[in-house]
Amino acid sequence: MKDTTNATGSGNQPVLLRMEGICKSFPGVKALDNVSLTVRAGTVHALMGENGAGKSTLMKCLFGVYNKDAGHIYLDGKEVSFKTSKEALENGVAMVHQELNQALKRNVMDNMWLGRFPKISKWCPLTSESKMYEATKKLFDELDVNVDPKTVMSTMPVSQRQMVEIAKAVSYNSKVIVFDEPTSSLTEEEVEHLFRIINMLRDRGCGIIYISHKMKEILRISDDVTIMRDGQWIATKPAKDLTMNEIIKLMVGRELTNLYPEKDNVVGEPLLEVKGLTAAYSKLRDVSFVAKKGEVLGIAGLDGSGRTELLENIFGIATRKEGEIYLHGKRVMNRNARESIKNKFALLTEERRATGIFGIRDIQANTTISSFQRYKVGPFLSDKKMSEATEWGIKAMRTKTPSQRTQIRSLSGGNQQKVILARWLLTEPEVLLLDEPTRGIDVGAKYEIYQLILNLAKEGKTVLMVSSEMPELLGVCDRILVMSGGQLAGEVDARTTTQEEIMALAAKFA
Numbered sequence: 001m002k003d004t005t006n007a008t009g010s011g012n013q014p015v016l017l018r019m020e021g022i023c024k025s026f027p028g029v030k031a032l033d034n035v036s037l038t039v040r041a042g043t044v045h046a047l048m049g050e051n052g053a054g055k056s057t058l059m060k061c062l063f064g065v066y067n068k069d070a071g072h073i074y075l076d077g078k079e080v081s082f083k084t085s086k087e088a089l090e091n092g093v094a095m096v097h098q099e100l101n102q103a104l105k106r107n108v109m110d111n112m113w114l115g116r117f118p119k120i121s122k123w124c125p126l127t128s129e130s131k132m133y134e135a136t137k138k139l140f141d142e143l144d145v146n147v148d149p150k151t152v153m154s155t156m157p158v159s160q161r162q163m164v165e166i167a168k169a170v171s172y173n174s175k176v177i178v179f180d181e182p183t184s185s186l187t188e189e190e191v192e193h194l195f196r197i198i199n200m201l202r203d204r205g206c207g208i209i210y211i212s213h214k215m216k217e218i219l220r221i222s223d224d225v226t227i228m229r230d231g232q233w234i235a236t237k238p239a240k241d242l243t244m245n246e247i248i249k250l251m252v253g254r255e256l257t258n259l260y261p262e263k264d265n266v267v268g269e270p271l272l273e274v275k276g277l278t279a280a281y282s283k284l285r286d287v288s289f290v291a292k293k294g295e296v297l298g299i300a301g302l303d304g305s306g307r308t309e310l311l312e313n314i315f316g317i318a319t320r321k322e323g324e325i326y327l328h329g330k331r332v333m334n335r336n337a338r339e340s341i342k343n344k345f346a347l348l349t350e351e352r353r354a355t356g357i358f359g360i361r362d363i364q365a366n367t368t369i370s371s372f373q374r375y376k377v378g379p380f381l382s383d384k385k386m387s388e389a390t391e392w393g394i395k396a397m398r399t400k401t402p403s404q405r406t407q408i409r410s411l412s413g414g415n416q417q418k419v420i421l422a423r424w425l426l427t428e429p430e431v432l433l434l435d436e437p438t439r440g441i442d443v444g445a446k447y448e449i450y451q452l453i454l455n456l457a458k459e460g461k462t463v464l465m466v467s468s469e470m471p472e473l474l475g476v477c478d479r480i481l482v483m484s485g486g487q488l489a490g491e492v493d494a495r496t497t498t499q500e501e502i503m504a505l506a507a508k509f510a
């Protein structure tokens with residue numbers, strides 16, 4: 001058994017939370033094997049590890065979502081074992097979950113107060129709307145969150161909904177706050193905002209547990225870092241003593257010499273031509289470009305510059321006002337997703353957790369749902385063919401799952417994404433539109449996905465890839481289009497350009 005007595009960081013602040021020897025199994029998976037974690041008051045403790053390492057599960061054991069099989073949890077020196085999230089919240093532990101779970105038809109303040117609506121008075125059990133409004137407004141002002149408490153959730157962008165969730169966690173005045181990948185759908189500005197909130201909480205003496213796959217964030221915001229691998233505790237160290245490479249090595253368990261595979265794809269004839277694309281309901285305007293066979297074409301730009309809109313317009317899920325699309329020199333209409341899939345386009349959306357996952361179905365159904373014609377034998381679907389395709393997906397993405405009959409919602413967040421990516425690859429597209437393909441994916445698995453993208457290019461496909469991570473665009477793409485304020489600001493050669501050149505173009509019409 002591993003000695004976890006060193007699971008404490010280095011500072012001398014008092015210990016606030018101590019988790020010791022936590023074990024948790026699910027059918028076929030030992031998700032946590034004797035894991036320990038010590039969080040000191042007034043510090044940010046980062047929790048890192050590959051997809052499926054057990055980070056979310058450890059936090060759910062703390063938060064009363066799961067019952068741990070073994071181990072002890074001490075809060076302020078007293079042993080606790082929360083049976084429900086409500087109990088955890090009442091005892092000073094709050095959590096922002098990796099998957100948003102909000103009542104979308106209700107407004108912001110309803111969501112803030114769900115389960116603890118303020119009463120009109122001690123004697124009147126009715127909910128006081130005005131108290132709710134006032135309290136929400138006060139908290140938002142304090143946190144600088146610029147949202148009207150009466151806005152209906154479904155009308156807000158995901159990033160704002162995430163900020164509401166963060167404010168809600170803060171509103172419980174908790175001692176310990178867990179953030180499970182809070183920034184995966186935030187804009188850069190919002191990340192800065194969140195960091196200001198976290199620093200304020202740290203100054204108040206809270207213990208923050210912060211889960212993220214973004215190394216730079218981790219090194220910037222955290223005091224201590226705990227690394228997990230395959231359900232086990234691997235190391236806890238002060239962040240200042242760690243480099244990105246050391247973290248990667250501890251996470252993956254081996255040296256990762258290259259972050260990007262070799263670009264050995266050969267760019268050929270023009271395959272896709274887009275002419276004067278203008279959207280009906282967004283600021284996307286007059287975008288023209290040519291993408292070639294075997295090419296990986298990056299799309300860079302700031303948040304809101306129209307990158308996602310461009311992909312959605314090509315795929316026909318956003319309304320076009322003007323513009324034409326040609327494939328192999330032949331005009332295609334791509335009026336809706338179904339027509340686009342028939343024309344051999346595929347789109348991996350940015351918000352796959354919200355739009356792509358059939359939660360109650362298993363991995364096989366989620367993998368094969370968009371490529372049924374491949375598995376037909378006469379009027380029937382061949383189980384064998386479907387299970388072979390699913391097996392291919394699991395292997396190609398290195399998806400961590402006990403079997404292909406496992407329900408997708410029981411996979412870790414990153415592994416769910418890999419299933420959705422496999423789904424689109426199985427439609428055998430000629431043009432692959434990828435919106436932030438590696439968001440929420442750990443470093444090791446990112447490499448596999450880059451390799452997959454390059455292999456597709458080598459098979460003669462065209463890949464358009466939106467990413468906010470500049471090194472990733474430079475590492476994988478042949479050319480990069482830079483969007484700014486809804487327009488195409490320029491085009492650069494990924495082999496010779498610099499981050500500065502791209503940034504300058506991104507600011508052109510912003």
Ligand SMILES: Nc1ncnc2c1ncn2[C@@H]1O[C@H](COP(=O)(O)OP(=O)(O)OP(=O)(O)O)[C@@H](O)[C@H]1O
Pocket residue numbers: 026027029030031049050051052053054055056057058098400401409410411412413414415440
């Ligand atoms: N409710 C569940 N039922 C069955 N298995 C589960 C359940 N929750 C988690 N697991 C399994 O436990 C393991 C750890 O998952 P966990 O969600 O904790 O990973 P993670 O470290 O948070 O990964 P990610 O970075 O992808 O979010 C995975 O193998 C996952 O499939």
Ligand SMILES: [Mg+2]
Pocket residue numbers: 055056057098180412413414
């Ligand atoms: Mg997780």
